[in-house]
Amino acid sequence: MRALIRSRRVALPLAALALAGTGVAAYGAVADDSAHYRTVDATVGDVEQELTLSGVIAPSGRSDLTFATSGTVARVRVAQGAAVSRGDVIAVLDRASLRAAVDASASDLADAKAQLAQDRADQAAAVTTTTGSADTSGGSTSGSGSGGREADGAASQPSAATTKVLADLAVQQDAVQSTQTAASTALAAASTALAAQQVACSDPAVVTVEGAADGGEGDVDSTTSTAVLSEDCTAALTLVQSAQAAAAETQTALQGALVSLGSTLTKALGSVDAAATSGTPASSGTPATAAASPASPASSASPASSGGSGGSDAAARTVTAATLAQDQAGIDRAAASLAAAKADLAGSVVRAPADGTVAALSVSSGADVSAGDTVATVIAPGLTTVAVEVSAAQAAQLAVGTTVQVTPAGATDPLPGTVGRVDHTASTTSTSTTTYGVEIVLDDRDLSLADGMTASVTAVVGSADGVVVVPASAVNDGTVTVLDDQGQVQRVRVTTGVVGGTAVEIVDGVEAGDEVVLADLDAALPGADTDTGTQGSGGFGGLGGGNGGFTGGPPGGGRPGR
DSSP, X not given: OOOSSOOOOOOOOHHHHHHHTTTOOOEEEEEOSSOEEEEEEOEEEEEEEEEEEEEEEETTOEEEEEOSSOEEEEEEOOOTTOEEOTXXXXXXXXXXXXXXXXXXXXXXXXXXXXXXXXXXXXXXXXHHHHHHHHHHTTSOSOOSTHHHHHHHHHHTSOOHHHHHHHHHHHHHHHHHHHHHHHHHHHHHHHHHHHHHHHHHTSSOEEEEXXXXXXXXXXXXXXXXXXXXXXXXXXXXXXXXXXXXXXXXXXHHHHHHHHHHHHHHHXXXXXXXXXXXXXXXXXXXXXXXXXXXXXXXXXXXXXXXXXXXXXXXOOOEEEOOHHHHHHHHHHHHHHHHHHHHHHXXXXXXXXXXXXXXXXXXXXXXXXXXXOTTOEEEEEEOTTOOEEEEEEOHXXXXXXXXXXXXXXXXXXXXXXXXXXXXXXXXXXXXXXXXXXXXXXXXXXXXXXXXXXXXXXXXEEEEEEEEEEEEEEEGGGEETTEEEEEOTTSOEEEEEXXXXXXXXXXXXXXXXXXXXXXXXXXXXXXXXXXXXXXXXXXXXXXXXXXXXXXXXXXXXXXXXXXXXX
């Protein structure tokens, strides 16, 4: 939904467009009589989302291969001792049930989308009918001669008022769908963070503290054991609080979208009663306005009776704002189920990560295996691998075949590689954190890297070209502050796409040329007497999320706040 602000358009010269592709933007200070702001224009450019990990090098050339899902082995394509090339199939599970699961999930998703489309159309039809009835209730729709025909022709075309209501309806329907998806995503993230926090804080450290001196003579007469939170637990608690705050904000946004759509439906459908009172009174029953309550579930409502017969039409299903939110939630669940089913199908094939020899083979056709069980070991002379432990969210961003750059400790130039395996079975590290194993296979052979050497791994997990981008520090909990032509600031809710290190893609809410506020220059910097990330009376509050406060400089440099 477009932000209700008046944006300042800026004509970008060719030089500025060239800079936009590299994420460079011009910063400046804009002032009115009361406030000074550091701003930057939203630009069109390219952005990449990178995942940075840390791993351990293993130059032995040994790769233990596993299925990513459980099932029954349908075929084993190689024998122990056989030579294999990179990408050769080692073993395959029976995929009939896995394909059926993909087909069923795809069908569920199509049904959910069709239901949403139907419910949107039903809402639009109800609004068209009721507002059209209100428009024509004051005049006759029948007559003799050409007058009757003209009335019929006019009635077939929606009035300007009806067209306006339908346009508002479509925008509000989109808002309900987008905020419902955001709320579902945020709730899932909060649930994951809470589960991780419970694991991280399950075993607090115990510290023994000596008691106070007795009588001031320096003799210690007691000790006290105190449980303290570990660093992992403290970090997990912080993440939980942030995730829960984000979830609460998305719930508030969803409720606002529901209320807006519900109000439009109530106003439009309420015209049925107004039209009926100009002729025959409506029959007793559920009023149309009650059916449009944004928080009520889908229900049946008795429409106003027609004519003067005193009878009523059959009850019809009324699509409320909440019904539309439920439809979108169903689409989100079906889409997640389809993605999981496709991942299971892809994980039903084990392939050789590099040229080598099958040193061990522990399965045969007809055997039942579980996800994570080693089914074969391939030895590739001169092969170097990197073992990485990732979180569940990071594992979901990686796939077999994803290209990466690996930089061994002490090196300056990265080495190319690919993801050879992503475990779908979680493991628990010594810090009680749930992780998933990922194996990186380097492209080059015979690198002579020390066994156990650490290395950083960078993978591009998302990219977008020619999109609207703003500095990452300008985005705060799903909002961006924009300065309008009158020098007034307004927080605008945005839909973000690819999140880069210094720039973020804005899918909706801000356009290229809009002036985005990075800092209030009149706000006091946080000091010893102020909380970190907060501002004085003129500030906007800390950005959070690791992006620094509003008084901080722009990403990659820029002037500090005054």
